[in-house]
Amino acid sequence: MHDTTLKALADRFGLTLRGDPDHRVGSLATLASAGPGDVSFLANPAYARDLAECRAGAVIIGEDLAGRWSGNALISKNPYASWARIAAFLQPLPAAEPGVHASAVVAEDAQVDPSASVGPQASVGAGARIGRNVVVGPGCVIAEDAVIGDDSRLVGRVYIGPQCRLGERVLVHPGAVIGADGFGLAMDAGQWIKVPQMGTVVIGDDCEIGANTTIDRGAIEDTELAEDVRLDNQVQIAHNVRIGAHTAIAGCVGIAGSTHIGSYCMIAGACGIGGHLSICDKVIVTAMSTVLDSITEPGEYGSGIPARPHARWKRILVRLGQLDDWVRRLRRLERNQS
Known part of the structure; x- marks a missing residue:
């Protein structure tokens, strides 16, 4: 202090x-x-x-x-x-002690900068590279050939998959998984066949990844986050998603595979975004919305239904059930008047 x-x-x-x-x-x-x-x-x-x-x-x-x-x-x-x-x-964060804890396991050919801190029971795989002033917290797993950029911090129990690359000053909160397999499946003869996920994850400088958030590795190309992307807790980023610079995504959002999201977007909590879509720069999506089509114009979009008093909501549901009948009656009236 x-x-x-x-x-x-x-x-x-x-x-x-x-x-x-x-x-x-x-x-x-x-x-x-x-x-x-x-x-x-x-x-x-x-x-x-x-x-x-x-x-x-x-x-x-x-x-x-x-x-x-x-x-x-x-x-x-x-x-x-x-x-x-x-x-x-x-009130800065306490400085980490440089060095490798006695209980950590570091592969012989991994490169750990002398200024970095590798905490208790952490694991650093073969060929991995840990940059200057990096903090690898307790229980983290950094798989083979992964790269952690200077001044980044993995708080604890973070998994970084093979060949994944984190830029400088990236903050990753506990329980995050970066580089798990994407959900790639092919149906054949009544059974699912797993599609190998051969890409990786590339995260730009100054990003923040929330607790228990998952970012899947790409199927062939990489899953990518540009600089200064901020992800809240429990966000799901599927394989081959690309997210532009300075975009912020709130908790419990799910983004399906191969969707591209632009820069300076804000996605509110519990939104679901379909796959193979494109969302342009400077889009706001309000809470609990579902995006099933590409968005090509900046602005605010939403489809979530705000809570209502329960008695009022029951009346609304009854009227929704009557909507088709009302439309048919309206059409009959229009035909009779024509």
């Missing part, structure tokens, strides 16, 4: 300081719970009511709301992004 002055924070992160430049802060808290040694933030105007009782040492706030706060302020064009940067600075 860093203890620092507000002036130092303002200078470091390019913010406008209003208030005492020598006031010291070292921790983080919500508006409701913050004390004089804490930094808090206001990004959502709905929480502006909490400013009245706030005791924070400083609040990161936008110019539009700064007039509602009389204390020390760090004024930002993007308070939430500034909060993220300051939070990482004030």
Whole structure:
């Protein structure tokens, strides 16, 4: 944890300081719970009511709301992004100890940079390459010929399949599986035949892979994530999917094989996206939607049905069941009037 002055924070992160430049802060808290040694933030105007009782040492706030706060302020064009940067600075992750734990198993021809940390019971396969300052957490498995780029971190119990390649500064949370076989099957004479999955997975710089998320290796070509793709927990990425830069995908989304998703897209939770589709750049898909056709125009799309009070929902279902009858009656009326 860093203890620092507000002036130092303002200078470091390019913010406008209003208030005492020598006031010291070292921790983080919500508006409701913050004390004089804490930094808090206001990004959502709905929480502006909490400013009245706030005791924070400083609040990161936008110019539009700064007039509602009389204390020390760090004024930002993007308070939430500034909060993220300051939070990482004030409370950084503990540094990992370089070296290979005694219980880890590392193949003789694997290349592990001396600055990397390989944790307890981790396994590094033949020909694998582990870059500078990489952290391989407890119980991780890095298969043969896999490559982990500089400054990446596998938190724990992560599986990286053969020949998979992770870029620099990639963060992978526990239980993630990168490079398992894709779901390739051919039916013949009443039985399934497994189709060999010969591709791999290529992940760009600055990506984040959530807990228990799976990214399947390609069938022939590779499954690919471009730079700064962010995947939440329990996301399923099938074989040969390609995801463009800066796209974010929330939890429990499933993407079927060979679908291409553009850059700067946002896919909300529990969406299902069919296979062999194309989604262009800057598309938002709302929660619990099903995408079965390609999307060629940027914008917001959705098909999920929001929850309703149960009694009202039962009435809606009854009316849906009557819809065909209503359409037939309407058509008879139109024919009689023509």
